[in-house]
Amino acid sequence: MISREISILNKYGLHTRPATAFVTEASRFKSEIFLEYKGVRVNAKSILGLLVLAVEPGATLTLLADGPDEEEAIEALAILTRNKFNLE
Amino acid sequence: MKKIKGVRISPGIVCGPIYYFEKGRLNVPRHFIRAEDFDSELQRFKQAIQASVNELKQVRDLVLDHLDEEHARIIDAQLIAVQDEEMIKAVENLMHQERKNVTWAYYEVMNEYEALLLKTYSQFFKERTADLKDIKKRVLHHMVGEEETILPDINKPSIIVAEKISPGDLIHIEHNLALGLITWEGGFDSHAGILARAFRIPYISNVDLIEELVSYSEIILDADNEEILLDISGSLKQEYLTRITEFQKLRKRIISAKVANSTRDKVPYHIYLNVGFVDEVEAIDPQLIQGIGLFRTEFLCIEQNTIPDEEVQFQAYRAVLKKMGHLPVIFRVFDFGRDKLLAMLDLEVIQEDHVFDEWGGIGFLLENPDILKAQLRALLRASIHGNVKIMLPLVMFTDEVRQTIELLHEVQRELQEQGIPFRKGIELGAMIETSSILEQLDGLADLVDFFSIGTNDLALYLIGSGRTVDLTRNYYHPKIFNAINLIVSAAKRANVPVTVCGEMASDPYALIGLTAMGIRSVSISTSALAEISKEISALDTKMLENLADLILSADSAATIYSLLVQFHQDCLG
Numbered sequence: 001m002i003s004r005e006i007s008i009l010n011k012y013g014l015h016t017r018p019a020t021a022f023v024t025e026a027s028r029f030k031s032e033i034f035l036e037y038k039g040v041r042v043n044a045k046s047i048l049g050l051l052v053l054a055v056e057p058g059a060t061l062t063l064l065a066d067g068p069d070e071e072e073a074i075e076a077l078a079i080l081t082r083n084k085f086n087l088e
Numbered sequence: 089m090k091k092i093k094g095v096r097i098s099p100g101i102v103c104g105p106i107y108y109f110e111k112g113r114l115n116v117p118r119h120f121i122r123a124e125d126f127d128s129e130l131q132r133f134k135q136a137i138q139a140s141v142n143e144l145k146q147v148r149d150l151v152l153d154h155l156d157e158e159h160a161r162i163i164d165a166q167l168i169a170v171q172d173e174e175m176i177k178a179v180e181n182l183m184h185q186e187r188k189n190v191t192w193a194y195y196e197v198m199n200e201y202e203a204l205l206l207k208t209y210s211q212f213f214k215e216r217t218a219d220l221k222d223i224k225k226r227v228l229h230h231m232v233g234e235e236e237t238i239l240p241d242i243n244k245p246s247i248i249v250a251e252k253i254s255p256g257d258l259i260h261i262e263h264n265l266a267l268g269l270i271t272w273e274g275g276f277d278s279h280a281g282i283l284a285r286a287f288r289i290p291y292i293s294n295v296d297l298i299e300e301l302v303s304y305s306e307i308i309l310d311a312d313n314e315e316i317l318l319d320i321s322g323s324l325k326q327e328y329l330t331r332i333t334e335f336q337k338l339r340k341r342i343i344s345a346k347v348a349n350s351t352r353d354k355v356p357y358h359i360y361l362n363v364g365f366v367d368e369v370e371a372i373d374p375q376l377i378q379g380i381g382l383f384r385t386e387f388l389c390i391e392q393n394t395i396p397d398e399e400v401q402f403q404a405y406r407a408v409l410k411k412m413g414h415l416p417v418i419f420r421v422f423d424f425g426r427d428k429l430l431a432m433l434d435l436e437v438i439q440e441d442h443v444f445d446e447w448g449g450i451g452f453l454l455e456n457p458d459i460l461k462a463q464l465r466a467l468l469r470a471s472i473h474g475n476v477k478i479m480l481p482l483v484m485f486t487d488e489v490r491q492t493i494e495l496l497h498e499v500q501r502e503l504q505e506q507g508i509p510f511r512k513g514i515e516l517g518a519m520i521e522t523s524s525i526l527e528q529l530d531g532l533a534d535l536v537d538f539f540s541i542g543t544n545d546l547a548l549y550l551i552g553s554g555r556t557v558d559l560t561r562n563y564y565h566p567k568i569f570n571a572i573n574l575i576v577s578a579a580k581r582a583n584v585p586v587t588v589c590g591e592m593a594s595d596p597y598a599l600i601g602l603t604a605m606g607i608r609s610v611s612i613s614t615s616a617l618a619e620i621s622k623e624i625s626a627l628d629t630k631m632l633e634n635l636a637d638l639i640l641s642a643d644s645a646a647t648i649y650s651l652l653v654q655f656h657q658d659c660l661g
Contacts, residue, residue, distance in 0.1 A: 012212055013210070013212075015212055015213070015216075016161075016165045016216060016219070017165070019165070020161065020164050020165045020168055023168055024168065043174045045173055045174075046172050046173060046174035046175065047165065047168045047169045048169055048172045048174060048175050048201050048220075049172075051201075051213060051216055052201060052204040052205055052208070054208030054209070054210055054213040056210065
């Protein structure tokens, strides 16, 4: 299991569209991937879980991955997040 | 006794218990399951998810083609959410641990997600519950299936009371369970209104004391007099019950005598029927009528919640044609106005979005040639079973007709190559209901075999106004009569028959005006058939000669209205 801190830079936080992009990307990997925010940990491949976190703009989350491709998964998702999910 | 007033949408009178229909409330079967049922329950769930995914993909393609990426992403999110793995795990757990059946478990899990979203501090996330509701409804619909329709759950014949009702809701109520309808919102031309008249369900709207009604165990809905009667007893109640029995008799047989085929002075007149459902045709005796002037094929889509494939369409069209025998049946190809499409897609999240205003008509179908081709194939295949005519809705440009004819030829070639029989020389007609086509009538007449005037949409184009707003007054607007005069003249020049198939033709006063303008053919809903037939057989066209000039020189709807009411009293009253 490895982890990394990521910041949400999007204007409205991790709302439907960024969450859709995030889940789509996370689902490409075999590893188990989680997001932790305010003490709650959810499956990063679950859009419903992500939405329920209601991540505000500017928030910092912990991204965790465990599995054969954990390194690549964390790297790809961190880049996607930094690029504001290629949406803005 | 107490009275509550409303506005009549569909005539009739009934007495019965109330069913309060709360929009969006779902009826979810709940029971405990045995361990051996677990797999089959889960299987059912997975199939429902797959069916929902397929539907959403269809919706996504439509949205992407006709709207933009932005709206397609809403559907993308739903596509991912509907197959969310955590959600599926949670449902499985609930089934395992608490032995709840799959619909119950799914319902609880989705509600839990909704509750969590509502707990968040951001308005933005709270609003996402609309997406969740859409998804939940869709998946549940697939699990609960046809027999136990989830919306609404009525188990005995009742008068349905609701804030508003969509055509989709109304279709899912078994016809004999809806005794009457009472709503707060909804106009004469709303599709629920058209449906209520088609099935002869008494309906009044603009009733603002909806909540008050709920406490009564039995009420009388007198749509003829636009009122609801509460706490009624004794001899007065008896009077009403007599009228109700009369209405029930009338309701069963739409018409008992042959529809009039000429005016009093023996001028030939055609009265056709407007129909939206195969079921509706079942109740009609073809011996008594002259044909179907408007079959609204898009109602098949509302009924099925999706665009039916060629085979399903073929079966439906064939059933109608077989029942009608040699009588003409004019099938209008899918007319997806914003309201109809939304009712079909059943997506609350984009319900309020006005970009959908421009959808509809033959223009939309030409942009989706696969949909149009499948429909034309189904119609041509069915054509050997009766007298098919094809009509194009909301024609804006003559070029749209030209493109449709090309497509029709293509379909004919294909059928020929495949050795599938079809009738040759099927008549093609155009609906005249937009302002832009009024300027190209001569060119249009060269391309088609008949005109049909859609007064509902024509009024929207010429005068403007929302479909749920009451348009009755607009029927008398000088702009409408001027347009009709224009259309009748163009039709005469080209020797093309013209029919009025909007709701205007069911209005006894407007009908006089139409006949004065030279209209000799109308298509109306079954509920108006008896009355209009009687009126036409009593009309004398010789007395109408001066009326046309008076109408065309009038400068307001009020003037025309009083002219027509006066004529009605003098000559028919």
